[in-house]
Amino acid sequence: MADPRILSVLEGWRPALPLAVAYSGGADSTALLWACSQRFAGQVAAFHINHGLQAAATDFAMHCQQQCAAWGIPLHIARVAAHNAPGQSPEDAARIARYKALEQLAHAANAQNAIQTIVLAQHADDQVETVLLALSRGAGVAGLAGMRPAWEQDGVRWERPYLAGRGQIGGAQIRADLRALGIEWVEDPTNADLGLTRNRIRALVAPALAQAFPQFASTLARSAANAAQAAELLDELAHMDLQATGRPPAIKALQALSVARMGNVLRYWLRIEHCQTPSSAQLAQLVQQLQHCTTRGHQIHLKVGLGTIQRRGGVIDWYNPSVLV
Template identity: 85%
Template sequence: MAEARILSVLKDWQPALPLAVAYSGGADSTALLWACAQRFPGQVVAFHINHGLQAAATDFEAHCQQQCAAWGIPLHIAKVAAHHAPGQSPEDAARIARYKALEQLAQATIAQYAIKTIVLAQHADDQVETVVLALSRGAGVAGLAGMRPAWERNGLRWERPYLATGGAQMGATQIRADLRALGIAWVEDPTNADQDLTRNRIRAQVSPALAQAFPQFASTLARSAANAALAAELLDELAHMDFQATGSPPAIKVLQALSVARMGNVLRYWLRTVYGQTPTAAQLAQLVQQLQHCTTRGHQIHLKVGRGTVERRGGVIDWYNPSVLV
């Protein structure tokens, strides 16, 4: 029963092969790695990222080496320095470093494996935590869309095949029960019990309460996240169209011809796609307001946005960070 349940989640999944599983040694990625190896024998490798942020990281790496050796799965390891910058959360820094390292491992091993897909083990319970966290921060539709089930970047396909499943079928509790039934070992990250971390508080306190009040909430929230993802995609398409008109850096007069909603949308798009910056709601609202009142040559704009500053430069605005200027 346990074997059938783990494998059933992937029965209709058709990834581009060969694939690499992001393998932390935790229960979720262990189940995914085992299932992929069963479904696609000889087409699976494992990538392990050692963040070096805790003493247990060495033990995680050793466990992954032993398990992959026992299963006959090639394992490649990258060590990263995932220390967060001022104003950045440790979780975000670790995530960014992890995804970059996974991509680098795929490129480094391309001659040996020609990896087409990198597979991640997040499931619907993780999506619940992501969306609730976004709600707690007042996120827009992009944040409420949660994690994407699949995307492409730099010639690599990224997929989360477990994301559409959750609750009793493939939630954290069921995964652990199935691994025990199969006699498969995994490691528990000790930081998962640290309720000083917001995501852990959601997992321990909020999710159980929601499950008790609304037994199907994980699947319904996943549908809401998918609807938000569609809305976010439409907003990006509109922003791209407006961005072609405003230019980069954006022309003030073209921005002023847009509605307030479209102006904010294209400004957010510009900052994200060109500079990798995400303005707060207050910063974006202030920037839009300044642009609306920018009707004279002498009107100056100098606003903190993200980790830098937006300034008026003649007929355009631009973003810069003084710390990186030569």
């Protein structure tokens, strides 16, 4: 009997071992955890993050414990409290808290010479939703690039094997394979909430596009890959410009750049130095203020994310009021 698709798409994938699968108990992470345990027996653990955001959270954790016990897979659970700041959505706050908790679990395991890679179960349909969501928000090339198949951050390797190379697979195939294998999963009740933009894209927009353009998912994936390449080139340019403007950036050095390069390096600086993503309007306003900053008394004060960008002598910097002393 041929391997189910959820397993065969992992052929040729060579992650650094041991690995941990971010396991929610849902269909996608269940499929990936099972497939990884089949492909890399004895080298797989599961990380479960309990946000406590809904009544079913305890049931999700219990299901994960039972499933991992049945498969003989070590399970590590972390509970996080994700509080969204003003202007930040609860979903965004939960996502940031989840990734931070996964990273902390990996570092804790690495103290014992374990877990080299954290594996995430996002797949082709998730990529479609991510790119369409970016389009609906007027995102630039970085947003249109969608989710990265792999990256490293703070000493942790992250991979999405269901997005990489021949690993393209969608939600319908994943569920069909799980049913054929007799493997159960839990459904997140919030997935049916059409008040959430991503759910509306999944339920209404993506099916209509698939009906009108049967190959749209694969062509959109190619467009996302092209956007990712363009975003990488912009980051390389921004890195060179940031070396020239300094950290924090000098105003006169910024003014020597074109408007496009100034916006590019400022966006890059805020992202890599302060983990902030300015809106298009905020970035345009910042560039405009910098262009008109020609006197010593000209002040700059612009809110970005959870802090503000302010002038300090000949440079600008980003400050978070909650940590100022």
